Amino acid sequence: MRIIIALSILFLFSQCSSSDQKKEETAAAIEEDLVQLTPGQAGQAGIQLTSLNQQHLPLVLPLQGIIEVPPQNLVSVTMPMGGYLKSTKLLPGMHINKGEVLAVMEDQQYIQLQQDFLEVQSKLQFTEKEWQRQKNLNADKSGSDKQLNMVSMEYESLRIQLTGLSEKLLLLGIRPEQVKPSNVRSTVPILSPIDGFVTKVNVNIGKYVNPTDVLFELVNPEDIHLNLRVFENDFKRLSIGQKVFAYTNEQPGKKYICDIILISKDVKPDRSVEVHCHFEQYDKSLIPGMYMNAEVELDKSDVAVLPEESVLHFQGKDYVFVQEGKDRYRMTEIKAGAMHAGLVEIPDTSKLTGRSIVQSGAYTLLMALKNTEE
Numbered sequence: 206m207r208i209i210i211a212l213s214i215l216f217l218f219s220q221c222s223s224s225d226q227k228k229e230e231t232a233a234a235i236e237e238d239l240v241q242l243t244p245g246q247a248g249q250a251g252i253q254l255t256s257l258n259q260q261h262l263p264l265v266l267p268l269q270g271i272i273e274v275p276p277q278n279l280v281s282v283t284m285p286m287g288g289y290l291k292s293t294k295l296l297p298g299m300h301i302n303k304g305e306v307l308a309v310m311e312d313q314q315y316i317q318l319q320q321d322f323l324e325v326q327s328k329l330q331f332t333e334k335e336w337q338r339q340k341n342l343n344a345d346k347s348g349s350d351k352q353l354n355m356v357s358m359e360y361e362s363l364r365i366q367l368t369g370l371s372e373k374l375l376l377l378g379i380r381p382e383q384v385k386p387s388n389v390r391s392t393v394p395i396l397s398p399i400d401g402f403v404t405k406v407n408v409n410i411g412k413y414v415n416p417t418d419v420l421f422e423l424v425n426p427e428d429i430h431l432n433l434r435v436f437e438n439d440f441k442r443l444s445i446g447q448k449v450f451a452y453t454n455e456q457p458g459k460k461y462i463c464d465i466i467l468i469s470k471d472v473k474p475d476r477s478v479e480v481h482c483h484f485e486q487y488d489k490s491l492i493p494g495m496y497m498n499a500e501v502e503l504d505k506s507d508v509a510v511l512p513e514e515s516v517l518h519f520q521g522k523d524y525v526f527v528q529e530g531k532d533r534y535r536m537t538e539i540k541a542g543a544m545h546a547g548l549v550e551i552p553d554t555s556k557l558t559g560r561s562i563v564q565s566g567a568y569t570l571l572m573a574l575k576n577t578e579e
Contacts, residue, residue: 278429283420284310286312454498526562
């Protein structure tokens with residue numbers, strides 16, 4: 206609406222009669238950030254001035270961030286021995302329960318591993334009996350120490366082999382005590398290690414996967430947190446346990462309450478730090494990667510403020526117009542702070558103390574200045 210008014214005023218400026226143009230100077234930018242209005246233009250622009258005021262009020266710091274999950278809630282599913290994918294029904298977005306079958310893998314090496322396990326297990330049983338027999342003979346002085354040592358070495362070697370093969374079976378999800386000559390199989394299931402959702406499916410049926418290949422990626426979103434980016438001059442005003450009210454662009458009226466749990470000590474190149482917040486109540490509609498807005502209510506204090514309409518946001522920066530003389534206004538860059546109830550905090554007042562600042566008509570001046578530059 207302000208832009209429409211500003212354009213209307215500019216249109217009126219352009220309609221001044223030729224006689225008026227001879228009497229009045231046309232608005233011109235004496236410097237690139239200075240605009241001079243003619244008396245006629247000043248009357249139509251409706252400029253109203255204000256100045257810095259001290260207010261004792263709660264300030265709201267507006268922030269933006271993204272929903273993330275901690276590393277322990279992200280799982281990349283692999284097959285330690287590789288193999289062919291025989292079957293899977295997974296699709297991205299599907300919910301899965303811990304222990305649920307994600308896929309079935311097939312390979313001849315699974316058969317070989319079970320066969321090796323059974324053979325070593327059988328040899329170990331025989332060797333254990335021989336070892337016990339040699340121990341008894343040696344105790345009765347009927348056997349030689351050399352023979353006992355040889356049997357003991359073989360027995361220990363087989364025990365080590367069986368332990369290693371048992372661990373390999375466990376990596377495949379096969380319980381060693383369940384491996385019998387009658388149930389050796391070529392397929393093994395992959396079970397879900399967590400409750401959560403499928404985020405990626407990287408394989409298809411019949412594809413061979415190597416031990417380093419990631420088949421699926423899973424996420425448990427119940428411990429999601431909000432990672433906010435806070436600039437250096439603001440993060441010192443935050444503290445652990447402070448309340449944060451987050452909301453999405455689609456539902457700005459629905460606020461999610463969070464608590465600040467961590468304030469990073471690492472300052473990024475853009476002079477910002479990361480502030481991690483935990484949601485008080487989990488909502489399934491919030492998923493990792495989603496952008497959110499947030500507001501932090503700061504402590505009440507006496508701060509310098511200007512009306513919100515005085516502050517212009519232009520090309521990623523904040524500006525106000527400061528009166529330099531009669532109908533002369535300079536566009537001055539500032540750093541806007543927190544906002545509350547139509548007021549904007551001005552952390553650095555050095556440029557504005559004791560100065561008259563445009564309240565109404567700031568957008569009109571901006572349009573007039575940029576129009577003159579063109």
